[in-house]
Amino acid sequence: MPTIAYPHIEIKNGVPTIDGTRLKVMHLVIDQRSGLTPEQMLEAHPFLTLAQIHSALAYYYDNREEIDQEIARRQVLDEQIAREAGKSPLQQKVRDFMNRRSP
Numbered sequence: 001m002p003t004i005a006y007p008h009i010e011i012k013n014g015v016p017t018i019d020g021t022r023l024k025v026m027h028l029v030i031d032q033r034s035g036l037t038p039e040q041m042l043e044a045h046p047f048l049t050l051a052q053i054h055s056a057l058a059y060y061y062d063n064r065e066e067i068d069q070e071i072a073r074r075q076v077l078d079e080q081i082a083r084e085a086g087k088s089p090l091q092q093k094v095r096d097f098m099n100r101r102s103p
Contacts, residue, residue, distance in 0.1 A: 006058060009056060009059050016056075018056055025060055029057075029067060
């Protein structure tokens with residue numbers, strides 16, 4: 001199978017990234033899963049061009065399994081970090097305050 005070149009996409013440390021930025025392709029995929037259109041992604045990331053966004057999405061559709069696995073891996077890692085960190089002091093203060101107000 002021939003290698004396909006994607007304009008505006010570069011691989012940095014094994015991670016597909018928008019050329020000239022630090023924004024990863026998976027971030028635009030997450031935006032899309034949140035319901036954003038390419039035009040709305042452009043508003044959210046004004047340093048990008050619409051061509052960069054469409055190129056990133058094309059890269060995703062051609063490499064879907066790999067990127068989906070990375071997104072899932074990072075979600076598990078984020079959840080693990082949150083569990084290990086526990087509640088922040090602010091969360092604990094709010095919980096304590098709410099408990100004092102309950103009859």
